């Protein structure tokens with residue numbers, strides 16, 4: 001066999017006379033031969049994922065959170081949440097590949113200090129009366145049925161002036177930020193951000209009545225992929241697609257799949273979602289995670305509204321989006 005001499009300016013010449021020599025040299029150079037077998041291939045035929053279709057029941061988690069209300073001190077109130085960890089081995093955080101959700105509770109009289117971070121975030125308000133959020137100095141109500149946005153880089157905090165514990169679901173793109181690694185996080189210098197204005201009608205708030213009014217004039221998908229549906233425009237949060245769809249009692253959507261990772265939150269009603277081979281019966285407040293390419297369909301058993309957050313805009317922007325009825 002011919003001998004190839006490699007000149008290494010930083011050290012002695014290396015002689016490569018055999019495959020073993022070559023592999024030793026590739027180790028030394030921190031390169032990987034593309035022709036060797038790999039534990040995990042580089043390409044595969046169609047989307048696959050470790051994430052599994054999963055449902056979380058709001059009533060069960062709410063009971064656990066109510067207990068946390070007495071056990072977790074007010075100083076930790078901003079973190080009195082329970083994260084919807086997708087239950088595959090080794091995962092301790094993400095709900096789907098790019099997104100994470102958590103149920104959160106705040107007690108009457110509590111105020112959470114403000115902070116800001118790179119991750120974009122939103123809240124689906126499940127049971128709340130008298131609670132509020134402060135986003136970039138603007139105080140806005142957080143009431144049942146509202147969706148509140150806290151875009152990345154915006155200061156945000158919250159408090160509660162009502163009489164009963166308030167519950168909501170947080171949704172953030174933290175797993176995406178972890179993947180791409182642009183994370184910044186800052187506590188507000190004076191702990192509590194000063195309230196510069198009070199606005200019931202805020203660009204950070206989609207209030208329940210406006211969502212319902214929008215659904216009254218919304219159109220169904222003619223191919224029955226979804227019921228009458230509105231998109232919640234959130235230009236400051238381009239990583240997430242936000243929609244609310246209405247399903248009349250007994251309405252069914254066609255079985256479909258797409259490359260987008262989706263999380264559905266039941267804002268009203270009851271029904272079931274079939275994902276792959278599983279059927280999740282749901283009611284108000286429940287959450288269903290649908291990983292990429294998992295076939296799913298919904299069927300309602302009473303008038304329902306489903307909020308959906310997904311990474312569909314990212315998939316589209318990158319030209320990775322693909323969908324089909326199955």
Ligand SMILES: [Fe+2]
Nearest residue numbers: 115117121156
């Ligand atoms: Fe936050």
